[in-house]
Amino acid sequence: MPRPRTDSSAAPSGARPAASRSTKSAPDTAAPTNAATLDRLRSRIGALSTTTLKRLENDLPWYRSLRPDERAALGLVAQKGIASFVTWYERPASPAWVMNDVFGTAPTELTRSISLQRALQLIRVVVEAVEDQVPDLAGGNDEAALREAVLRYSREVAFAAADVYARAAETRGAWDTRLEALVVDAILRGESSDALRSRIAAVGWKSTGRITVMVGSSPGEPSPTFVAEVRRAGSRFADDTLVGIQGDRLILVLGGISDQGPAFLRLSELFGPGPVVYGPESVSLVDASLSAQAAFAGLTAARAWPAAPRPVAANDLWPERVMSGDEAARRDLYKHIYVPLLNAGNGLVETLSSYLALGHSLEATARELFVHANTVRYRLRRVSDVTGWDPLLPREAFVLQTALVVGRLVGSRATQDRPPTRQ
CATH class of the missing domain: 3.30.70.2730 (Alpha-Beta Plaits)
Incomplete structure (x- = not known):
């Protein structure tokens, strides 16, 4: 005969919290335990596990495609879930233990190869396999209570599975963030190694x-x-x-x-x-x-150019970088502006130098070089074509003037370093 239910109406309002929020280990009176049903559950654990594994093979195509070790790990989770249900049915308690009891044997790598969606599909198959056996496991008067217990337990297992995957995601996120920081730091330091390449691959x-x-x-x-x-x-x-x-x-x-x-x-x-x-x-x-x-x-x-746009290219700051002692900017100005102007010939360096020195005056430059003003215009357009910087624009003329200074210094240094010619 089933154990009589406790009349919850006799308890003060709000005296007992909901089952899913309980933090005590006292039995949950909403799931009464029948001694005969409990004995049948204990004796059928092996049969239920076998039936469940067969259902997993038949109902979940992705389960059949898993590696043997992954299939074994999931099968162990399913068997552990059934055994834990029997324990839970005998003494319904806080669901906090479900995560460790059911998922504690699963390897951490399982959350990487099995998605949360598939984990919930597995739980559903296990619950259906146990629920199908409810009529054989419970007496006539206890069938509804056992079916309710199965459903409530499946809810707790589903929440526990979500918690496992959430924690795994947090752990992966923290590790990915740390790995990303290591890659960024290695890039800033100019590291070039196999370790950096493997980290780059690891961050995707x-x-x-x-x-x-x-x-x-x-x-x-x-x-x-x-x-x-x-x-x-x-x-x-x-x-x-x-x-x-x-x-x-x-x-x-x-x-x-x-x-x-x-x-x-x-x-x-x-x-x-x-x-x-x-x-x-x-x-x-x-x-x-x-x-x-x-x-x-x-x-x-950048602080030396208050009117700089935001954002600004590092190459647009070549003059300021040179003045702050950046050797890379000095090399770039020489390589990308001064040398191309020298190689282009046709008086481009002389014309540009005179134009900048004479206050950006076309007529004064023409008189200085004994050429027509249109010739000066043509040569300045050639400067723009060769270097990509327009001397008619004040900011770009400043970049070109800095390149001329850098080029002359490099040329002077090369002359001083050249060994004397033997007579």
Whole structure:
């Protein structure tokens, strides 16, 4: 004869919390235990486990395609779940133990190969297999109570499974964030090794070109989700994005940007106050340290150009970087501006030098060089074609003038270092 139920109406209102929120180990009176049903459950654990494993093979195609070790781990979880149900049915208690009792034997790697959706499908099959046996396991008067107990227990197992996967996701997220920070740090330091390449592969980077580094200040008090928001914004414009925060600086490593103008403008809004600088493109993530070094050098020198746009290219800050002692900027000015002007000939260097020295006056330059003003105009257009910098624009004329100074210094140094000619 079933044990009589406790009349819950006699208890004060709010005296007993809901079963799923209970923190005590006292029996839950909403799931009465019948001694005969409990004995039958204990004697049928093996048969229920066998039936359940067969149902998993038949009902879940993905289960059959698993590796033997994965199938064995899931089968062990299913068997453990049935055995734990018997224990729970005897003494319904807080669901806190369910996670350790049911999922404690499952390897951590299982959450990587089995999605939460599939885990819930497995729980559903197990519950259906046990529920089908309810008429044979319970007496006539206890069938409804046992079926209710199965459903309540399946709910607790489902919540426990969700908790397991949530914790695994948090652990993976923390590790991925740390690994991402290590990759960003290695790029900034110019590290090039097999370890860096393996880390790059581990963070899922796929871009093979068009790598750019953006740097600027980080917000004063970033929210806990700030990095995720930056990464999500970066994914709208770039194929790959790495985010790093080092002190008060925010670093973005972007790969595969197709339209840089709108992308850099939008991403610059995520930075804190002050200049935002992006470096030149690199051909690979391993070589992105050059872009990062240029961007950081530009960030240091940007204060010398108060009217600089935001964001600004590191190469647009060549003059300021040279004055702050950046050797890379000095080499770039010599290589990309002065040398091409020398090689182009046709008096481009002389014309540009006179034009800049005479206050950007075409007529004065023409008189100085004994040529027509149209010839000066033509040569200045050639300067723009050869270098990409227009001497008619004040800012770009400043870049060209700095390149002339750098080129003369390099040429003078080369002459001084040349050994004397033997007579």
